Amino acid sequence: MTARLGIGAMLYSQAVPRPALKFQEFIPLAPYTTFRIGGPARFFCEVEGEAEVEQAVGFVKERNLPLFVLGGGSNLLVSDAGFDGMVLRVGGAASKRDGREGESVLLEVGAGENWDDVVLYAVNRGYAGIECLAGIPGDVGGTPVQNVGAYGQEVAETIVQVRAYDLETGAFVNLDYEACRFGYRRSLFNAEARGRYIVTAVTYKLRPGGEPALRYADVKRHFAAQFERGEKPSLRQVYDAVRSIREQKGMLAGQGGPDGRSAGSFFKNPVVPSTALPQIAVNAECSPEDIPRYPAGDGMVKLAAAWLVEQSGFHKGFAMGRAAISSRHTLALVNLGDATAAELIALRDAVMNAVNRKFAIQLEQEPVMLGFSSTR
Numbered sequence: 001m002t003a004r005l006g007i008g009a010m011l012y013s014q015a016v017p018r019p020a021l022k023f024q025e026f027i028p029l030a031p032y033t034t035f036r037i038g039g040p041a042r043f044f045c046e047v048e049g050e051a052e053v054e055q056a057v058g059f060v061k062e063r064n065l066p067l068f069v070l071g072g073g074s075n076l077l078v079s080d081a082g083f084d085g086m087v088l089r090v091g092g093a094a095s096k097r098d099g100r101e102g103e104s105v106l107l108e109v110g111a112g113e114n115w116d117d118v119v120l121y122a123v124n125r126g127y128a129g130i131e132c133l134a135g136i137p138g139d140v141g142g143t144p145v146q147n148v149g150a151y152g153q154e155v156a157e158t159i160v161q162v163r164a165y166d167l168e169t170g171a172f173v174n175l176d177y178e179a180c181r182f183g184y185r186r187s188l189f190n191a192e193a194r195g196r197y198i199v200t201a202v203t204y205k206l207r208p209g210g211e212p213a214l215r216y217a218d219v220k221r222h223f224a225a226q227f228e229r230g231e232k233p234s235l236r237q238v239y240d241a242v243r244s245i246r247e248q249k250g251m252l253a254g255q256g257g258p259d260g261r262s263a264g265s266f267f268k269n270p271v272v273p274s275t276a277l278p279q280i281a282v283n284a285e286c287s288p289e290d291i292p293r294y295p296a297g298d299g300m301v302k303l304a305a306a307w308l309v310e311q312s313g314f315h316k317g318f319a320m321g322r323a324a325i326s327s328r329h330t331l332a333l334v335n336l337g338d339a340t341a342a343e344l345i346a347l348r349d350a351v352m353n354a355v356n357r358k359f360a361i362q363l364e365q366e367p368v369m370l371g372f373s374s375t376r
């Protein structure tokens, strides 16, 4: 934990003062989630700036309330009963600051900024490093939490500092890259220190004039004709390509229709020892070469959860009541309209149990659960 940059404090404390904070009661949470599911929050408050964060925390501490920090609600399943505590929505007006560090740009952004807007901002200025993370819903504050990643990039590659309020010490801290303990869809914030920090700003280190990342097969395929002509795609072209690929899969921020009422991929891609491949092939009645996988280091491989789900008898569009598998992407569970959290969970369990029965692999879910007696 260091005060490496120490500029987050300025960024967030300079928010324009607002009238007294509003602590609302019994606010339905469904509209604040991309699933559009969930009951009310006992208390709800939207904060902008560090002073308001402290004020809201004071309210919570005085009443000894459980606290949940909400961003864009795009990785969240809220229970039908709602949440008997305070939901603190970290908002914020436009709050971006570009600084230089040698050849790099340090882009510091307030937690309440929309993530895709930040990616576009960076791409339009020619800053490389996050272009493949285009079209992911949610806010900046959520990006370090599960170390968002897609199409060969993850946000941890660029994060140099996370500024946060530490609920344990009651002080703001600047956490550097090491302190954040990033892993695959993992960080300090969703693992060992879950619930301890309120992220208020994130600093990304980007490469001005850098080349776009072209690591992922779907992205490379998109530019096949351009490559043949010997042309390299620009950052903006990669940004647009990723958004278009995501749209075809129903995985684009703000996309409408039932496939849009999801939390993105519901299951993480499991990482298993490569020695497990022969048995997986036997169970799938295929040859080990046909198992979709990516190297994960140390003799491990990352399997495609979507493939495991399909091999276990599920298909795009499969429905149980008003919950379904997306018609465009096997990994996304969707709300067909007025689905309850209970229906979503019944479908989740059916999928997880089938994969476990067939492959002895326990899928892990990505979305965070709120208002349930267990986090799974």
Ligand SMILES: Cc1cc2nc3c(=O)[nH]c(=O)nc-3n(C[C@H](O)[C@H](O)[C@H](O)COP(=O)(O)OP(=O)(O)OC[C@H]3O[C@@H](n4cnc5c(N)ncnc54)[C@H](O)[C@@H]3O)c2cc1C
Pocket: 034, 068, 069, 070, 071, 072, 073, 074, 075, 076, 090, 111, 136, 137, 138, 139, 140, 141, 142, 143, 145, 146, 147, 148, 149, 150, 189, 197, 198, 199, 200, 250, 251, 252, 253, 262, 263, 264, 265, 368
């Ligand atoms: C269509 C779709 C596609 C998606 N594609 C991807 C993808 O490609 N890759 C990927 O990684 N994810 C993906 N996601 C998941 C999701 O968009 C990301 O995890 C996103 O970063 C969540 O941000 P959020 O602001 O919506 O967080 P929320 O859903 O509001 O919260 C998620 C978690 O982060 C915590 N949190 C949020 N803000 C803060 C804060 N300021 N301080 C402390 N904790 C906070 C919450 O408490 C909660 O635990 C997708 C989701 C959807 C709906």
